[in-house]
Amino acid sequence: MMPSTDHARSYYRATANALTERPALGADLTADVCVIGGGFTGVNTAIELAQRGLSVILLEARRIGWGASGRNGGQLIRGIGHDVSGFAKYVGEEGVRYLERAGIDSVALVGERIREHNIDCDLRWGFCELANTPAQFAAFKGEQAHLAALGYTHETRLVGPQDMPQVVGSSVYAGGLVDMGSGHLHPLNLVLGEAQLAESLGVRIFEHTEVLELIHGDRVQVRCAGGSVRADHLVLACNAHLEELEPRLSGKVLPAGSYIIATEPLSEAMANQLIPQNLALCDQKVGLDYYRLSADRRLLFGGACHYSGRDPADIAAYMQPKMLKVFPQLAHTAIEFQWGGKIGITANRFPQVGRLKQYPNVFYAQGYSGHGLNVTHWCARLLAEGIHAGHSTGLDIFSQVPHMTFPGGKALRSPLLALGMLWYRLKELMG
Incomplete structure (x- = not known):
């Protein structure tokens, strides 16, 4: 059907x-x-x-x-979604640099289109990558240096564990990298x-x-x-x-499910406690969390990619516990919207x-x-x-860059990928 x-x-x-x-x-x-x-x-x-x-x-x-x-989550974030340095054997070093710049310049292209044509879509600048472990936070230093080497002109700043309340009202992160050249909008x-x-x-x-x-x-x-x-x-x-x-x-391309919940409108005080600088935020887990505030101060919390082809029967019941792990202060906050969709994943x-x-x-x-x-x-x-x-x-x-085909044919590609992602998730949990 x-x-x-x-x-x-x-x-x-x-x-x-x-x-x-x-x-x-x-x-x-x-x-x-x-x-x-x-x-x-x-x-x-x-x-x-x-x-x-x-x-x-x-x-x-x-x-x-x-x-x-x-x-989608409405996160306008630099990058192409992969460490493209590994593609040098296909495109050469100059090709790698082109791809890295494309991940940056594509964000500017969206911003230019919005400005030039006055598209009303609640664009706000500012994004923070969230480290789930000290090792991830340490890697942010190299990422910041690499952005500078690429000629990235937007402000970036490292945020240590002790300063994370300035960025997010949660105690679960080991640090962050703020990037004022990325942002969020109403997609x-x-x-x-x-x-x-x-x-x-x-x-x-x-x-x-x-x-x-x-x-x-x-x-x-x-x-x-x-x-x-x-x-x-x-x-x-x-x-x-x-x-x-x-x-x-x-x-x-494998259709993978991703899901979002939206709270009722929050008080100004609560919104400022959760995300003081109104940034888009995303962590580094295999089944990552991403979230932001809407223009009317709702928390939009998403993540949990599903590769099985089956969606949760109740998205809110599935996603709310994930949100409360990050923001337990929202335990009595109503969820007013829940939805999901398919994103195209390549091998x-x-x-x-x-x-x-x-x-x-x-x-x-x-x-x-x-x-x-x-x-x-x-x-x-x-x-x-x-x-x-x-x-x-x-x-x-x-x-x-080669277009890889998922193994297993149509019947098996989703289960095989789900098993593979479970393996990476287990490795993550074991440190």
């Missing part, structure tokens, strides 16, 4: 600026480019293409921002605002339009129930929801970006592995460069 086509019953949906209803595709149309997927990747690729003068049709099976783009309002921008540039967006078949050739035909699109180029921006639409990419935790070898007019980007808010925007620009100019140095660098 196909999931509901409406947005998840989240805090984000309840506080969305404008949930514009768009029609389903009902005719046979043509365009320079057809984009499949109405999340950050698809919408921003459409923006970048339209800004370069190309005609674009975007197809979304459900609603704009229905997937991870409209459900659904961001992607909704970006969709409005895309339409203002001439992009035609159709919701409730599931793609049934791709017919490859010099022009790609995208067949849907109510019509079709013929285009010179196709962009697959489905991420965790690609499923079997393109078999050449199936098995390379090497690095996004897969490129074009199909068999069909070079088909481009794709997927598998952001938890860093989708910033990296989607960067990859969208690379895809647009590759389509418009026929070449993109950045796209070439990303695509040189």
Whole structure:
């Protein structure tokens, strides 16, 4: 059974600026480019293409921002989600430096888009990485030095254990690294605002339009129930929801469940006690915790990636004990929203970006592995460069990193990964 086509019953949906209803595709149309997927990747690729003068049709099976783009923790954090130094054997030292800078510059790109187009999405700057162990805190010193070597211009500061109450009202951490060049925002309002921008540039967006078949050739035909699109180029921006639409990419991204709860609005005193500087925060555990305050002073607490394919029957009952381990002072605070979603995980935790070898007019980007808010925007620009100019140095660098396939086939890949993550979690618990 196909999931509901409406947005998840989240805090984000309840506080969305404008949930514009768009029609389903009902005719046979043509365009320079057809984009499949109405999340950050698809919408921003459409923006970048339209800004370069190309005609674009975007197809979304459900609603704009229905997937991870409209459900995530809203943490706009530098990085690509992996220690990319290990990829030097594929991309060279200059390629590694490019990837490291991309993890930084992608955050700036999101900030620029918000400022330039006045997108109302509660953007706040400031983030703190949280150390769960003294060894992790010691490693932050090297991370800070490496950022300086990369030319990072934003303020960073180490926070020792004794000073952690200045950052977070919890006693469970061994220190932190504050980064004022990262931050947090309302992700659904961001992607909704970006969709409005895309339409203002001439992009035609159709919701409730599931793609049934791709017919490859010099022009790609995208067949849907109510019509079709013929285009010179196709962009697959489905991420965790690609499923079997393109078999050449199936098995390379695993949909993993992540969950968030939102409290009732907190008093100003309580909010200041929990997160005095209104930072986004994230720890270093295998099943990490991430949290922040909303614009109306709710605590949004998320984490607990599930690789089994099964979601908790009661997300609040599952997540609230995790929240109380960090903030026991919230024991009598009501949970007013609970929701989950799927993020696209790759085997090497690095996004897969490129074009199909068999069909070079088909481009794709997927598998952001938890860093989708910033990296989607960067990859969208690379895809647009590759389509418009026929070449993109950045796209070439990303695509040189191997796209690994999860072992075990469709039936076993989730259980095998769940077992692997359990092993890492046991190692973590044993120190």
